[in-house]
Amino acid sequence: MKVVELRNVFTSCNDTLIEIKDDFIYYAEEKKEEGHNNLFILEYNRDTKRERILSNYFLKSTNYIKHFFSFQGEILIIMESGESEVTVLSIDKHTGEEKNTAKLSFIGNMSQCCALDRSHLIIYTEQNEKHRSQFEEYEKLTGRDKIVYLFDLNDGAYYYLCDPRFSGEDGARFITYDKDGESQLLVLQPHKTEEDKAKAYEDRRWVGDNVNDNVWVCSLSAFIDSVKLGEECAPLELVLCAGTCGMVRYVGMNEKQIYFRAKYFPTNDQRLCSYNIHTGKKSVVTELNLEEDKEKLSQFYIDVNSSKAYSITTEVDEDYQVDGVWNSSVHSIYSRELGDFVACIDDRYIIARYVLSDDKDSFEFNSIYDIATGEQKSYECKCLVKGDTVVLY
Numbered sequence: 001m002k003v004v005e006l007r008n009v010f011t012s013c014n015d016t017l018i019e020i021k022d023d024f025i026y027y028a029e030e031k032k033e034e035g036h037n038n039l040f041i042l043e044y045n046r047d048t049k050r051e052r053i054l055s056n057y058f059l060k061s062t063n064y065i066k067h068f069f070s071f072q073g074e075i076l077i078i079m080e081s082g083e084s085e086v087t088v089l090s091i092d093k094h095t096g097e098e099k100n101t102a103k104l105s106f107i108g109n110m111s112q113c114c115a116l117d118r119s120h121l122i123i124y125t126e127q128n129e130k131h132r133s134q135f136e137e138y139e140k141l142t143g144r145d146k147i148v149y150l151f152d153l154n155d156g157a158y159y160y161l162c163d164p165r166f167s168g169e170d171g172a173r174f175i176t177y178d179k180d181g182e183s184q185l186l187v188l189q190p191h192k193t194e195e196d197k198a199k200a201y202e203d204r205r206w207v208g209d210n211v212n213d214n215v216w217v218c219s220l221s222a223f224i225d226s227v228k229l230g231e232e233c234a235p236l237e238l239v240l241c242a243g244t245c246g247m248v249r250y251v252g253m254n255e256k257q258i259y260f261r262a263k264y265f266p267t268n269d270q271r272l273c274s275y276n277i278h279t280g281k282k283s284v285v286t287e288l289n290l291e292e293d294k295e296k297l298s299q300f301y302i303d304v305n306s307s308k309a310y311s312i313t314t315e316v317d318e319d320y321q322v323d324g325v326w327n328s329s330v331h332s333i334y335s336r337e338l339g340d341f342v343a344c345i346d347d348r349y350i351i352a353r354y355v356l357s358d359d360k361d362s363f364e365f366n367s368i369y370d371i372a373t374g375e376q377k378s379y380e381c382k383c384l385v386k387g388d389t390v391v392l393y
Contacts (some may be wrong), residue, residue: 006393020386045128054096076115100153106129114174119153149156150227162232184218197247199264204244213248215240252304259304286326288387305387312341338367343385
């Protein structure tokens with residue numbers, strides 16, 4: 001386990017971690033200087049333990065919501081306030097140079113965004129008062145209540161996503177990954193929350209058998225080309241689907257596999273499944289089932305990077321029990337006072353979080369519990385875990 005202590009470096013509660021790498025950590029910091037609101041993009045060198053300012057910007061408003069996306073050599077920032085205008089910045093990780101900037105205007109208020117790569121953005125908008133008539137006309141023509149755009153930073157052009165699968169009630173989540181040197185696109189279309197999907201199964205007599213969770217894959221370049229050509233059906237391959245009686249939820253991925261939790265409601269059977277990125281083969285990795293016990297609270301933690309999974313169970317008002325269920329033989333109990341389970345590292349260190357809050361303030365405490373020695377250390381700070389690295393800030 002590697003612990004990176006950034007509490008002395010981070011001086012503001014508005015610090016945001018952007019990316020954790022083996023050699024560098026990138027983060028953003030907001031603070032007020034000489035009456036101006038400033039956004040700093042910083043780099044922390046894990047070897048020298050020194051920080052470096054890459055870039056800084058004056059913010060006209062403190063109401064901006066920032067979305068950060070990290071790519072090889074660049075950081076992309078989307079700044080918005082939930083309205084019709086968005087500012088996009090692209091920053092070189094090495095020089096801090098502003099490589100690209102754009103101010104975008106849309107019909108409707110922005111509700112969702114993501115970066116497919118360093119130059120292509122997906123933007124969802126929904127109806128607002130300013131564009132009410134345009135949205136009403138759009139909904140009459142298409143039957144959709146959301147508009148989905150693809151924006152190309154390089155040519156400054158907007159494109160509509162004509163495929164109706166992307167503009168449903170819940171939209172879609174887009175994740176890119178590499179396959180033999182070519183960028184691929186994973187498109188996730190789960191039905192609302194897990195609780196909503198279970199409720200759909202209970203109400204299947206009325207809602208029918210086609211309340212689906214869908215998982216699609218596609219070449220990123222083919223997807224972008226299809227959108228720019230205005231095609232109504234993007235070249236997506238359906239790789240997993242669960243109707244009203246089941247559920248499929250994305251867990252994570254590594255260089256070889258994409259992982260999902262799959263559940264069949266009639267028997268309450270839950271399993272961890274994988275999709276091989278290179279061959280397309282689908283496999284059941286392990287069962288994720290616990291003995292029925294209404295008095296017992298339980299959850300699963302799945303670490304796809306280390307190929308391990310754990311069950312976390314507790315009797316009401318009792319301590320937490322952690323057991324390895326995939327590639328792990330861990331069996332340990334830790335105090336409920338440490339808070340909710342966050343991660344288990346090296347099958348030895350349990351990370352737990354406790355949040356104390358009232359109407360005015362919120363205090364977060366993170367603890368590291370050593371299973372081998374029984375020692376524990378608690379910190380009043382935020383915490384992020386990636387692989388075997390714990391960042392305290």
